[in-house]
Amino acid sequence: MIQTENLTKRFGDILAVDRLTLSVEAGEVFGFLGPNGAGKTTTIRLLTALISPTSGHATVAGCEVGLEDGKIRRQVGILTESPGLYDRLSAERNLAFFARLYEVEDVDGQVERYLRMLGLWDRRHEEAGIFSRGMRQKLAIARALLHEPQVLFLDEPTSSLDPEAARLVREFIVGLKREGRTIFICTHNLDEADRLCDRIAVVNTRLLALDTPSALRRQLYERTVVFHLREAEPRFIRRLQTLSFVRSVREMDNKLVVALDDPEKHNPVIIRSLVEAGADIQFVGELRRTLEDVYLRLVGSEDGKSNQR
């Protein structure tokens, strides 16, 4: 649905997007993560034909960016970084204006459908200027959908929403995925990306990693098991270090943190030898890496590299 090849955007001296190559399948929810200034918004603007690339190519919904921009605009929906509503116009009027620009056939019908879907129908006559942030965000999401786009770009859809509203929006996105739409999400909420996205790209001007959330975890971290002991003694550690499959052992507050490749197979061996050594095991658990760990590691090592340069 979306393909980019060496997509590059420069603003004067600033390189905002550097040779980005990726592809997003139809029906996929694709997460786009990266620190502030990583070029996420710029990438969305490139893919929605709002700005033109300095070099490289991209196709969206089968249309070439830069050549078939009009066609692209008809087929994609965009939730911009800031909602961008006419404060003096009513919610309904805001949507109707955009529906007409998108050449929607049944303007009133579509406006009503999405106002209802996002719970704004009762307040349709109120000016958008008096809406709360969450309501404005919902109105902007409604606007992005009026023309039933197959590809949807969401730039930080849940930032500035309270947990309940954020959850509502997330559920809404899941619903959109079920309808078969392709969704490209920029977000700083890693937990959200982990739960929503089929695949994730981590970028910092250039692409750092791209895979499913669980594959990213596996790639970056060996598996880690934590043994909670009544009292950790140095000899337990020495004992574990003699085991060939143990990659490393650390002690933390009477917990032994053990890195190994295949816990299912080796945990019983470790438990047995710890018990033999006289350890009282209280709990055993796997240390599950969050996407945040993955992200910070990717972006952090990138910073280290750029500092050396």
Add this chain to the structure above:
Amino acid sequence: MNKTWIIVRKDWAEVFKNRFVLFTVAFLPLILTALPLIILYATRSTSDLEGFSSADMPAGFAALCNEMSGGECVQYFIVSQFMLLFMLIPMAIPVTIASYSIVGEKTTRTLEPVLATPVTTFELLAGKALAAAIPAVVVTWLGFAVFAVGTRVLSLSPNVTARLLDPLWLMAIFIVGPLLAVAAVSVTVMVSSRANDPRVAEQLSMLVIMPLLAAFFGQITGLFFINQTLILWMAVGLVVVDSGLLALATHIFQRETILTRWK
């Protein structure tokens, strides 16, 4: 429905909710139409003007009076000053509307979602321009209609009426007026690209009325008088100036420029 027209209607719905805009659009034409009529009314009793003769007028103007009596000439002289001021209407209204509608899109950050729709930049620019120019022209013509009717009722003699409503002024109102509106819109588009506050954009763009004010002062001090030839030249000059201004405005009104450089 045509997209330009969709934008025009949206702009009107939005901008006329603003009291400052409404005030300019309503108040200025009201004053500039009422004042000359009030003067016509005040000078209706000819006895006050009997003593005047064409000789008391600035020389250039007296020549325009030819067969009129002294009183008629004075009335014509005073009221025709207002005709130039009347041309402020087609300039001030578009400046105000366009400042609020263009800088307004910036402050609400609506340019990006609008540009993401299949609208072309030309349709957007045309929408903005027409939303500003149409009310200006309509109000100018309306004001002039009121003035024309008032003149028939209130002027000293058919002589004065004929002179006040002669082709000179009709041309001014119906041709120069719209041309001035186009100039005002183009200048405002350019100024608005740099301004972040509609009031600032409005005030800066209002500088576009300076040549008109200069003409006004030139005329009351007797430097020159607007005659048919002069108006014609003004129209021709404006066509040239307008084409240049429009080209410039279109040039800076490019999708990527609007989005990334209009801050």
